[in-house]
Amino acid sequence: MKIIKYFIEAFFIYIFFLFIKIIGLKYSRKIFAKIFNFIGPLIKSKDIVNSNIDRVFGDCGEKKRREIIDNMWNNYGMTFVEYLYLNKFKKSSSHINIKGIHILEEIKRKKKPVIFISGHFANYELMSMELIKRNLNLATIYRPLNNCFLNPFMEYVRRKYVCKNQIKKGIVGIREVVQFLKKDYSIALMVDQRVSEGKKLPFFNENALTTTLPAQISLKYNYDIIPISIKRNSNNTFDMEIMSPVRSIDRKNSDKNRLNVSLEINKIIEKMLLTNPNQWIWTHNRWK
Numbered sequence: 001m002k003i004i005k006y007f008i009e010a011f012f013i014y015i016f017f018l019f020i021k022i023i024g025l026k027y028s029r030k031i032f033a034k035i036f037n038f039i040g041p042l043i044k045s046k047d048i049v050n051s052n053i054d055r056v057f058g059d060c061g062e063k064k065r066r067e068i069i070d071n072m073w074n075n076y077g078m079t080f081v082e083y084l085y086l087n088k089f090k091k092s093s094s095h096i097n098i099k100g101i102h103i104l105e106e107i108k109r110k111k112k113p114v115i116f117i118s119g120h121f122a123n124y125e126l127m128s129m130e131l132i133k134r135n136l137n138l139a140t141i142y143r144p145l146n147n148c149f150l151n152p153f154m155e156y157v158r159r160k161y162v163c164k165n166q167i168k169k170g171i172v173g174i175r176e177v178v179q180f181l182k183k184d185y186s187i188a189l190m191v192d193q194r195v196s197e198g199k200k201l202p203f204f205n206e207n208a209l210t211t212t213l214p215a216q217i218s219l220k221y222n223y224d225i226i227p228i229s230i231k232r233n234s235n236n237t238f239d240m241e242i243m244s245p246v247r248s249i250d251r252k253n254s255d256k257n258r259l260n261v262s263l264e265i266n267k268i269i270e271k272m273l274l275t276n277p278n279q280w281i282w283t284h285n286r287w288k
Contacts, residue, residue, distance in 0.1 A: 199212050
């Protein structure tokens with residue numbers, strides 16, 4: 001039954017992709033922002049979205065809640081469209097302003113891998129793409145789509161335009177991470193979603209399963225963790241900020257330090273979310 005559902009879902013999405021290519025990026029963004037605003041609440045749990053907003057903002061009022069939800073779906077729709085135009089972003093830099101380039105230059109000067117972390121904000125695929133465009137050796141960790149008819153296309157697009165070194169999330173993926181680190185490749189990953197193998201750590205004062213992988217790598221190999229934030233502007237350009245490294249006072253590789261570094265990462269994601277709540281993926285059940 002699930003395979004039929006995935007087939008129907010993929011069929012309509014590929015039809016949408018064809019429509020997007022015909023009418024172009026500019027108008028597709030506008031159209032699909034409205035489409036996602038309409039159909040999003042019908043296919044994703046409104047209860048999860050509202051529960052997540054309550055956990056972060058409490059009773060923020062109906063106006064603020066509506067603003068967050070509407071803008072989230074708008075961003076979803078525009079990001080959906082932009083997957084078909086990643087080749088355009090790959091060839092240009094006019095769509096993005098990057099703050100903290102000096103940090104990248106220092107990383108390249110040292111010739112030592114780092115761990116880049118971020119969350120699912122704006123068009124989050126741009127993080128790895130922009131790092132690659134600036135001649136960093138990089139491998140990125142991703143979660144495959146559940147839909148077996150869509151995932152091959154997404155993997156192709158990511159490898160061709162975002163980062164050719166794609167590592168599937170999971171135990172096998174960790175082995176690949178180690179192999180890339182040995183070849184002096186930096187690693188990029190999103191750290192804002194629930195991971196079943198994670199540790200329960202406070203996220204907005206409530207325990208949530210949190211990945212400790214960046215902390216493990218950082219403490220084992222003495223590599224810096226570099227947070228990156230991405231924001232979509234009203235004219236559909238993007239601001240990307242490469243932030244100062246996460247500092248651990250005690251670099252000893254211990255369970256306590258891994259949890260402390262992971263907690264510090266959660267705090268960084270919290271700040272990103274409070275700064276840019278309209279472009280985060282609230283549909284993910286972060287606190288399950």
